[in-house]
Amino acid sequence: MPLSRKQYSLIHVAQSKFGIDDDLYRSILANLCGVTSSTELDQAVFELLLGFLNGVGSSP
Template sequence: MKFNKKANLIKLIHVAKTKLGLDDDVYRDILASTTGKTSSKLLTPAQLEAVLDRLKQLGFEVESNKTGVKNLASDAQSKLIRHLWLQLYHAGQVKNGSEKALAKFIENRVKVSALQFLSTESADMVINHLRQWCKRCGIERVTLEA
């Protein structure tokens, strides 16, 4: 089997995109700001490495599942959840913007008692739910800063 570095880097970048909970606009903004291009298919292996480095700065960690330890949500995912929650609060869609209220919301959604105990998969579910809520309320653009 031929080793295809470029294809493997693209796959890893797309895993990072999912793990960090990036929507397509934010993902393409990261590509553009890092390489000047908006599609991973157009990038050289060196440019793909640069994008991967940027995603690591945002909290992505390349992980192996050999340990059997449950993968907890990254700091970037936690920050994005808090950011979305506060956007909804400032837009008047959430009555209480506190951490306690956010923890109750998370517990009702994914049966986890606090943000720090979310798995990456549960964090993705919460992020997607909050993003859909933001879209319904007209809060379209969500940016993620490192």
């Protein structure tokens, strides 16, 4: 099942909030999620990615 617009927005808000540039974001997608675009994410990998982004953003 594809992600909703709200889910895509959450990813990009987290990316912006935590200052993750596009190169790093693409690297995270490839290395953590095994995809090249957020359009390839499924629900489980979306949750993994969002948890990772929130974890990176909240670490000192």
